[in-house]
Amino acid sequence: MKITLSRTALAIIAATTFGLGATATTVDWMHKAQAAADSPPLLLAQAAPVAAAPVAGNLVTGLPDFTTLVDQTSASVVNISVVGKAAKAPAMNPNDPMYEFFRRFGIPVPQDPRGGQGPGNGQGPTPRGIGSGFVISQDGYILTNAHVVSEAAEVTVKFTDKRELKARVIGSDKRTDVALIKVEAKNLPAVKLGNADQVRVGEWVAAIGAPFGFENTVTAGIVSAKSRALPDESLVPFIQTDVAINPGNSGGPLFNLKGEVIGINSQIYSRTGGFMGLSFAIPIDVAMRVADQIKQFGRAKHARLGISIQPITRDLADSFGLDRARGALVANVEKDGPADRAGLQPGDVVLSVDGREVADSFDLPKVIGNLPPGKPVKLKVWRQGAERTVTATLGEQGETEAVAQADPGRDAQPARDRLGLVVRPLTGGEAQQLGVSRGLVVSDAAGPSAQAGIQPGDAILAVNGQPVGSAEELARLVERAKGRVALLIQRGDNRLFVPIRAG
Incomplete structure (x- = not known):
């Protein structure tokens, strides 16, 4: 059965039937609450049932109670309804018996009335969808996914107190799937932002959203992995969880035990289109950097180095004299690009950027793409059996052939x-x-x-x-x-x- 990686289908199109959901999976708690933390977990703010004394040597100390977390954070989570731009009705089907009549006599071919809301109106069905989002400032700024509000003609935000406000799209960035929208309101309950770098694999997390339109639904699970690379998503080091995420959850927050947002729920990995235990969230630091740029410039700016890279395998590491498989191998350097001007060459292996290790090839696009264009960076590279440092000034993404065929009979x-x-x-x-x-x-x-x-x-x-x-x-x-x-x-x-x- 084919496995597809799909966004969590924020757009629930009218008259579309989605795949079946999945029941939540019960897992052991692999993260101890730290009583000495600066901001104690909300789950410990109220008395919980006393668990049995742990057996000596067990790492699991109990299961969390999310009620306090939900009470203190759910008001900041919103349901987003989208009305898309009306599609143009399709032209008359060429197989229609009347099509040849109109064509032969030079009469303009009419629109197919079956594609619109009524005969002759020239408009197709208006797409509608739902998703989730969360308030990041009291003056009405809300974060969600770019695919939630893509091609939106009208965006409506619904709060837990049943208020519904029209929102305008400030900007969106398809490369990171982050969008910033705004409602005209004051003193809104804003979320607290956490630090995605401090997230630990195995810790408990919770999601609040509107799966299939069921508002303020809470699901929970654990962090399964960090810095996960996904196809066609080179700029985002995703947080992988087993939290139940379904169509309509897109754009909603992922909370840690302190009630802080650490990510935006964005994608699932599924065979059916429904939840199957693999969900992915955009780290909040990536999302906020994009949101800040959208607010300041109207769009997000991503840096580029101007190279093509490939992973370092054990065999390639041996060929280049590396002690182990690490870094990003430069396969091609764009002529007159930032890397070319800095002297980077095909065959160089980039080991670090400004002291930040490049452990694998997918680390490099994330590190570079999340830096501001124009920034000088120091690249530690491996070339001809030795390390050296190259300084490059990053360009901006959006700036700015064939291999010869074999001829066995000539000079071979x-x-x-x-x-x-x-x-x-x-x-x-x-x-x-x-x-x-x-x-x-x-x-x-x-x-x-x-x-x-x-x-x-x-x-x-x-x-x-x-x-x-x-x-x-x-x-x-x-x-x-x-x-x-x-x-x-x-x-x-x-x-x-x-x-x-x-x-």
């Missing part, structure tokens, strides 16, 4: 059979097309290179970070590598390093 020469490659030099036109000064085209691949995924037509640009332009040079670099080789390959518009163990 075998490059030692250790890799199983037959290669030829790039022609001048091919090199210009790829934006390089020299390189090799793979005419045939067998043995270790074929097993590693090298294909005829790939362009080889470097070996272990060293540019290569001839079969003889390739053979020398492979021999020098002592069995561990990382080839920089260009295939189509993509560049990547491919590790090979020479035979």
Whole structure:
């Protein structure tokens, strides 16, 4: 069965039937309440049933009571109703018998009345949806998901005291799925903001929202993981939980035991479209940074470095002489981009940014994307077996081809059979097309290179970070590598390093 990663479908379209929900999962409490904390958990503010004395050696000390937390925070959580822009009714179906009549005699083809609210009005159904949000300031600013208010013509916010106020969208950022809206009101109950960096895996958390339109629904669970990377979401280090999240929860808050918001519920991982134990929240520090920029500039600004990266595997780490698989491997450097101007090169491994370790490749886009454009950063990189520091001034996202085909019959020469490659030099036109000064085209691949995924037509640009332009040079670099080789390959518009163990 196909598994899909979907947003929590804030938009509940009229006449749409959603998948079945799921029952909450009971889990053991893996986080001890700290009596010495600056702000004691709200769950301990009232007397709770006395649990049995823990068995010696047990780490679990009891289960939480969320009633006080809910009493003190639910008034800050709102239900958001959205009316989308009316869709244009579809034109007459070409298979309609009358379509050919209108076309043949040059008569304008009318809109299909079955797609609108009435014959001839030219308007399709008006999409409607619901979601959640929470008040972050007493003067009416509210955070929610960007996909909740996307393409909204009208936004209505409903509070727990049954007040309904029209809201305007101040701005939204699709890259982080954060939106800021505002209602005209004063002295609203605002949430307390926590620190997502201090969240611990295993601690209890709670969500309040409107799943399937059921307002002020409370669900609870634990933090399953931190800094989770999701497809197409390179800027957000998601907090993964097992809290029950369903369509309508989107944009709602994720609370810690102190009653502080640590995240915005945003996505679920599901086979059915309903909750299956995997939900993801945007860390509140990321959301507030975006909200502050929207309030100040009307939009969010994300920095960029101008490089393409790939993960470091154990084989690639061995090829580049790293002690272990860590960092982000630079596969391509954008010409005249921030990294290029700083002297970054394909084959460099970025180990840290301003002292913040890059443990894995997905860490780098998050660190860079959440910095302000124009900021100078110090990059610690691994190049040719040694560490060095490069300073780059970050650009802004939103500023500002094909690989040569194999021709086995021209200038093809075998490059030692250790890799199983037959290669030829790039022609001048091919090199210009790829934006390089020299390189090799793979005419045939067998043995270790074929097993590693090298294909005829790939362009080889470097070996272990060293540019290569001839079969003889390739053979020398492979021999020098002592069995561990990382080839920089260009295939189509993509560049990547491919590790090979020479035979």
